[in-house]
Each structure stands twice: as structure tokens, then as C-alpha cells.
Amino acid sequence: MQFHAFDRHYLEQLASGDFRTQEHFVSYFSELIRLKLSKRLHSHSEVEDARQETFARVFAALRKPDGIREPERLGAYVNSVCNNVLLEYYRSASQETTSDDEEAEANIPDPALSVVDVIANRQVQRNVREILDQLPEKDRRLIKEVFLEERDKDEICRDMGVDREYLRVLLHRAKKSFKSIYLKRIAKEAMPGC
Amino acid sequence: MDHSEANRLMASEKYLLDELSPTEMEAFEEHLFDCRDCALDVRAGAVFLEQGKVELASSTVDAGRIAAEVRSSPGFQWWRTAFAIPAMAILLIVVGYQNLVTYPALKGALAENRAPRILPAAALVSSATRGAEPTTIEVRAGEPFLLPLDIPVQKAYQSYVVELQNPAGVVQWSLPVSSELLKNTLTIGAPGVDKDGRYEVIVLGRNGRGENSEVGRYPFDVRFVPAANPEP
Numbered sequence: 001m002q003f004h005a006f007d008r009h010y011l012e013q014l015a016s017g018d019f020r021t022q023e024h025f026v027s028y029f030s031e032l033i034r035l036k037l038s039k040r041l042h043s044h045s046e047v048e049d050a051r052q053e054t055f056a057r058v059f060a061a062l063r064k065p066d067g068i069r070e071p072e073r074l075g076a077y078v079n080s081v082c083n084n085v086l087l088e089y090y091r092s093a094s095q096e097t098t099s100d101d102e103e104a105e106a107n108i109p110d111p112a113l114s115v116v117d118v119i120a121n122r123q124v125q126r127n128v129r130e131i132l133d134q135l136p137e138k139d140r141r142l143i144k145e146v147f148l149e150e151r152d153k154d155e156i157c158r159d160m161g162v163d164r165e166y167l168r169v170l171l172h173r174a175k176k177s178f179k180s181i182y183l184k185r186i187a188k189e190a191m192p193g194c
Numbered sequence: 195m196d197h198s199e200a201n202r203l204m205a206s207e208k209y210l211l212d213e214l215s216p217t218e219m220e221a222f223e224e225h226l227f228d229c230r231d232c233a234l235d236v237r238a239g240a241v242f243l244e245q246g247k248v249e250l251a252s253s254t255v256d257a258g259r260i261a262a263e264v265r266s267s268p269g270f271q272w273w274r275t276a277f278a279i280p281a282m283a284i285l286l287i288v289v290g291y292q293n294l295v296t297y298p299a300l301k302g303a304l305a306e307n308r309a310p311r312i313l314p315a316a317a318l319v320s321s322a323t324r325g326a327e328p329t330t331i332e333v334r335a336g337e338p339f340l341l342p343l344d345i346p347v348q349k350a351y352q353s354y355v356v357e358l359q360n361p362a363g364v365v366q367w368s369l370p371v372s373s374e375l376l377k378n379t380l381t382i383g384a385p386g387v388d389k390d391g392r393y394e395v396i397v398l399g400r401n402g403r404g405e406n407s408e409v410g411r412y413p414f415d416v417r418f419v420p421a422a423n424p425e426p
Contacts, residue, residue: 029227031237036223039212042347044377075227128245144250146211147243150353150372152402153211168207174246175207175239182238 006074015062026055029078036079040086050089054082127181131174139170195221197229206235210243247374313383315340318395318412328392328413335418336386341395343380345410347373351399355406358384361391390418 013021033054037047058081061067068077132140138160145156146167157163195205195218205222208214214222226232316331318341333339345354353373358366366387371380387393394413398406 031240032227032233035236035240042349073228076224079223079227124241125245125249128242129249132246132249143246148247148250148372149370152352152404155404168204168211171207171210171239172204175235175242178242179235179238182241
């Protein structure tokens with residue numbers, strides 16, 4: 001699915017409500033939007049609400065005749081919608097208003113995990129475990145303290161006698177090892193039009 | 195930001211490590227949403243870290259691995275010969291004791307741990323809640339129980355520590371918790387206690403300088419119930 005082009009045909013499929021295309025679209029952007037939002041919002045529910053709102057707005061725009069003019073810039077458009085949602089969230093946060101009645105009506109694929117997802121996740125977890133097991137104990141500890149215990153990175157690096165560059169390179173290498181497995185996994189996922 | 199600049203800056207890694215300045219982050223995100231390579235890179239990294247956290251949190255120390263890393267010092271070679279025979283004799287006694295006494299007991303405990311069972315849970319209410327009475331949990335002495343906690347995440351803290359204080363005011367155990375885990379209800383499997391009375395779960399927030407501040411206090415009462423008679 002990763003290699004599917006964002007073009008006019010893709011947008012038409014998306015706008016017409018083709019489930020697989022919608023699923024691909026949500027799957028592709030979900031993690032990016034979630035990461036972006038979680039760097040700015042502080043609770044899981046806020047992130048989830050803003051993510052849903054972003055998708056709802058993009059789907060609403062898609063249904064308008066002249067909604068998205070440059071299909072190849074779909075990603076940039078999603079990012080700008082997400083920025084707008086964030087801006088509005090910041091404004092409304094101070095006023096403490098809710099908008100339950102304005103729930104998105106778009107038929108967004110349910111992100112809940114299916115049995116297949118659960119099995120796939122287990123496989124991913126096994127792959128991650130293998131990569132982590134191959135790391136020297138020091139590097140495992142470094143990753144654990146930075147990402148799990150969320151200690152101050154400068155302090156951890158000082159304690160372990162490494163610099164921030166070491167941490168970046170460590171993450172880069174682990175990510176690179178995992179990326180090929182991840183690519184295979186997403187290649188198995190459904191492709192629109194297949 | 196273009197792709198070569200993103201690569202040169204290791205922007206994906208910095209993004210995942212929260213090392214980009216707000217301006218750099220905006221610029222990278224503009225590129226990220228538009229670039230399939232970077233999107234794949236960041237998504238793979240995020241999934242790796244997410245699963246890695248789960249894995250690291252659940253993994254216990256691999257004793258075999260550590261043992262393999264331990265290297266004996268050449269300065270102690272003489273010790274081996276001088277003490278090998280008596281040490282072997284002691285070892286045999288220990289092994290015999292383990293086989294006859296310790297392992298059967300451990301097997302029983304392991305079988306118990308593998309079997310599904312219902313654990314009592316304490317519905318915790320913050321002491322700051324006006325008019326709220328501490329909940330009472332009925333357990334057998336030494337029986338584990340569950341502590342479900344909803345802790346509001348605060349920007350000021352990078353991580354948290356959850357402590358259990360016993361009726362004597364002594365901290366019984368302490369558990370570091372990441373902010374990420376607090377986005378959902380946190381359920382702690384607490385080891386059994388041997389004294390009844392009022393216990394308190396104390397939540398401390400830890401800031402970037404490693405300083406702890408109290409975030410919340412959740413009292414609850416433990417009342418012991420008699421152990422059930424063993425089945426015939």
C-alpha cells in the first residue's frame with residue numbers, strides 16, 4: 001500500500017467512499033497525525049478527538065466538487081488541516097467548550113484492532129524483541145531509559161558516557177533494521193483496487 | 195525542508211526523540227506529510243519504539259545473558275583449585291535441597307501463577323476529592339490485588355513514580371511509570387501485604403531535573419478475610 005500514488009484516481013476513489021482506499025488513507029496518515037498531535041496535546045482523548053476531526057474535515061473537503069485541487073499534495077493538505085484543527089483546539093481549550101453535537105459524520109474506517117491485526121502486532125513485537133535482543137546491554141538500557149522511563153536525555157547520556165549523537169545513531173540503526181520488516185508487513189496489507 | 199536536508203539533519207530521528215525546535219518541527223512535518231520515504235521512516239520508527247517500550251517494560255532481566263557477560267578475573271585462578279572440592283560438596287548439598295524442597299514449592303507457585311484467577315481491585319479515589327471515603331478492599335493476607343489508577347498527565351512532569359505506603363507510613367514499594375502509560379487507565383498488580391489497615395497510593399511527578407513532587411494521594415483500607423479451606 002505504501003507505494004500507491006496520491007493521484008486524481010486515488011482522490012476519486014477516496015471521495016466515492018471506496019472502503020479499501022479509505023482504509024489505506026487512514027492507515028497511511030493515522031500514525032503521522034497521531035505523532036504530530038501527541039507532541040502538542042497531552043491526553044490520549046485529546047489526540048484521538050483531534051485525529052478524528054482532521055480525518056472528518058479532509059473527507060468533507062473531498063466530497064466538495066473543488067475540494068482538493070492538487071492530488072499529489074494530499075499529504076500537505078492533511079498536514080494543513082491538522083494544523084487548523086490544532087489552532088482551533090488551542091482557542092477553544094481556554095473557553096472550555098465542547099462540541100459533541102458536531103461529531104464527524106464521515107464514515108471513517110474503524111481503527112479498532114481485528115484478529116488479523118492482533119496476530120500481525122504479535123509478529124511485529126517478536127521482530128522488535130529480536131532487534132532489541134541483538135543490541136548490547138548498554139544500548140538496550142539507553143533505549144529503555146529514554147523511551148520507557150522518559151528520563152532527561154542529557155542526564156542519561158551523561159550517566160552512560162555517550163553523547164546525543166550516539167543516541168540518534170542508535171535509534172537510526174535500530175529503525176533501519178526494523179524498517180525492512182515493517183515494509184514487508186505493510187506490503188501484505190490490502191492495496192486499493194486489488 | 196527538502197529530503198536531502200531532512201536526511202542530513204537526521205530529522206526523523208530528531209523528530210522521534212523530540213529534539214527539533216518548534217520551527218524545525220513545523221518545517222519537517224510539512225515535508226514529512228508530503229514525502230513517502232520520510233513518512234515510512236518515521237512510521238517505522240514510531241512503531242518500533244511503541245512496540246519496543248512494550249517489550250522492554252515486560253521483559254525481565256535475562257539472567258543467562260548477564261551470566262554470559264560476566265568474566266572471571268585471572269587473579270582468582272588459585273581460588274578455584276584451593277576451594278574446588280569443599281565448594282563442590284556444598285554445591286551438592288544445595289542442589290539436593292533445591293531438588294527436594296525448593297523446586298517442588300516453586301512448581302506449585304508457578305502452576306498457581308499460570309492458572310486464571312480473579313483478583314480483588316481497590317477502586318481508588320483521590321484524597322483531594324471532597325466527601326470521598328477511602329474504599330475498602332478485602333483480601334487474604336499475602337494475596338495480590340489490583341490498583342486501577344487514573345492519573346491526569348501534567349506537562350510539568352516527564353515521568354511519574356507510584357508508591358504504596360503501608361499503615362506504618364513506610365513505603366512498601368515504588369514503581370516508575372512513563373507519561374505515555376498514563377494516557378489510559380493504569381492498572382497495577384500489587385503484591386500481597388501482610389498487615390491490614392489504611393494504605394495510601396502516592397503518585398509523584400518527576401520533572402526534567404529528576405525532582406519529584408506529589409501529584410496525588412489515594413488512600414484505601416485493607417481488610418483481611420480468612421483464607422479459604424483447602425479443597426479435599
